[in-house]
Amino acid sequence: MGERKRNRSRVKIYLDILESIEKEESARLTKIMYSANLPYDRLVKYIDELKTRGFIEEVKDNESRFFVLTEKGKVFIKEIRKIESFLKGFGLSL
Amino acid sequence: MTIINQGTGIPLVYLDLNAILDVVSAIIGFSVSYVSFKYNRLIQETVLNYISMGFALLGIGLLMQGVLMLLFAFNLFEFPGDYRLSYTSSVFYLILQLISYAIIAIGYSKETYWPKESLALPLAYVLFKKKQYFLLRTFIFDASQLIIIFFLAFIVFLGFLVHSRDKKTFSLLVLISFSLMLISHIGFLFSSLAFSEYYYVISNTVQFVGFLMLLVFLIRSGHIG
Numbered sequence: 001m002g003e004r005k006r007n008r009s010r011v012k013i014y015l016d017i018l019e020s021i022e023k024e025e026s027a028r029l030t031k032i033m034y035s036a037n038l039p040y041d042r043l044v045k046y047i048d049e050l051k052t053r054g055f056i057e058e059v060k061d062n063e064s065r066f067f068v069l070t071e072k073g074k075v076f077i078k079e080i081r082k083i084e085s086f087l088k089g090f091g092l093s094l
Numbered sequence: 095m096t097i098i099n100q101g102t103g104i105p106l107v108y109l110d111l112n113a114i115l116d117v118v119s120a121i122i123g124f125s126v127s128y129v130s131f132k133y134n135r136l137i138q139e140t141v142l143n144y145i146s147m148g149f150a151l152l153g154i155g156l157l158m159q160g161v162l163m164l165l166f167a168f169n170l171f172e173f174p175g176d177y178r179l180s181y182t183s184s185v186f187y188l189i190l191q192l193i194s195y196a197i198i199a200i201g202y203s204k205e206t207y208w209p210k211e212s213l214a215l216p217l218a219y220v221l222f223k224k225k226q227y228f229l230l231r232t233f234i235f236d237a238s239q240l241i242i243i244f245f246l247a248f249i250v251f252l253g254f255l256v257h258s259r260d261k262k263t264f265s266l267l268v269l270i271s272f273s274l275m276l277i278s279h280i281g282f283l284f285s286s287l288a289f290s291e292y293y294y295v296i297s298n299t300v301q302f303v304g305f306l307m308l309l310v311f312l313i314r315s316g317h318i319g
Contacts, residue, residue, distance in 0.1 A: 011137050078316075083133050085315035089264035090202065091256030092141055 012094035013038065014055070015080045017046055018073055021056060026066040110167050115298050116160030119305040123153035126308055144201020148194045155190035158183060188238035195245035202252045239283040246276040267311040274304030 008016070013036065020035030021027045027035075033043050047067065050056045055073035059066045069077075084094055130146035133139070162183050253269035281297030284290075 009137060082316040083137065085264055086129060086133060086312075087139070087142075088260060088262050089268040089311050089315065090141065090145060091252075091260065091265060092139060094137065 009094050011080060011083075013046055014050060015077065015084075015094065017043070017050060018055060018069065018077050018080075021067050021069050022074075022077060026059060026068045028064065028066060032067065110163075111295060112298050113160045113163035113167060115302040116156045116163065119302050120153045120156035120160060122305040122309045122312075123149045123156060125312060127153060129312065141201045141204050144197050144204070148198035148201065151190050151194040151197070155187045155194065158190075159187045162187075185234055185238075188235065188242070192238055192242055192245070195242055195249065199245045199248050199252070202249055202256075235286050236283060239279055239286065243276065243279050243283065246272060246279055250276050264311060264315055267307050267314065271304045271307035271311065274300055274307065278304060 016036040017032055017038075020032045023035070024031060029040075029043065029047070032038075032047075033040060036043065038046070047056070050073070051058065053072075054070055055076050056067045057070055059068055080094070087093055127146045127149035130142040130149065134142035134146060162180065166180075249272050250269065253265070253272050257265040257269045278297045278301035281293060281300060285293035285297055
């Protein structure tokens with residue numbers, strides 16, 4: 001008997017990335033990498049997925065690349081937080 | 095002055111009240127089921143399947159019972175004449191509740207410290223003894239209540255483990271809800287043993303408050319309102 005150890009789900013990783021961008025308003029890849037606790041190669045893969053889904057946008061400023069949340073991304077964060085609250089009621093997590 | 099229903103001999107206000115409480119509880123049960131179903135499609139969490147299925151069956155049972163009470167209240171059912179029908183639907187309602195709580199217990203145990211295999215023995219026993227179960231006739235109500243109380247006690251225990259781990263308002267609301275459902279079923283058993291429709295109404299009200307706690311949970315977690 002014991003608490004089941006589980007990996008973060010894809011949705012949880014999405015949420016962690018989006019929350020780190022939301023916290024900074026516009027975040028660099030390195031910052032997101034540390035906040036979301038992801039290695040570079042996996043982060044790039046998830047960032048591409050989030051861009052394709054229209055949750056984030058890439059902004060180029062001189063040599064730097066920043067990521068910002070879109071309106072769709074903000075709505076998605078709200079929805080995922082609602083799901084998280086519901087899951088917590090039954091002892092579940094994302 | 096209390097108006098007595100001619101067919102059942104039960105005060106009309108009790109039938110009306112029970113019907114309303116059952117129908118509203120059913121709607122709340124369906125809402126929990128729908129939210130779980132919706133989220134399961136999104137995040138593919140098996141436990142949500144169990145919760146969704148369990149609450150959907152609870153909702154169907156409660157709705158059936160509520161409609162039955164309304165039929166009695168409006169004299170659309172003749173109690174002595176339709177005794178077999180009312181007996182069958184009440185047994186069906188209890189079996190639905192029994193299955194729902196068993197499903198919720200299995201689903202819940204998948205996520206907590208307790209292994210789901212711990213439920214295998216009582217479930218196997220119930221399935222093995224199903225023939226004797228249907229031969230119990232009127233004692234089937236009390237026997238079903240005892241099994242439901244067992245499953246609910248298990249769910250409350252798991253809910254307590256979940257809440258002691260998380261200490262979140264959401265898990266507390268779910269724990270309170272299941273605890274009230276457990277108390278209500280102990281009350282249903284007592285009302286059946288004491289042949290008291292008064293205790294039945296009180297127990298049904300406690301069960302309704304349990305479902306209201308689930309509604310508060312849905313509102314607080316941002317799903318309604």
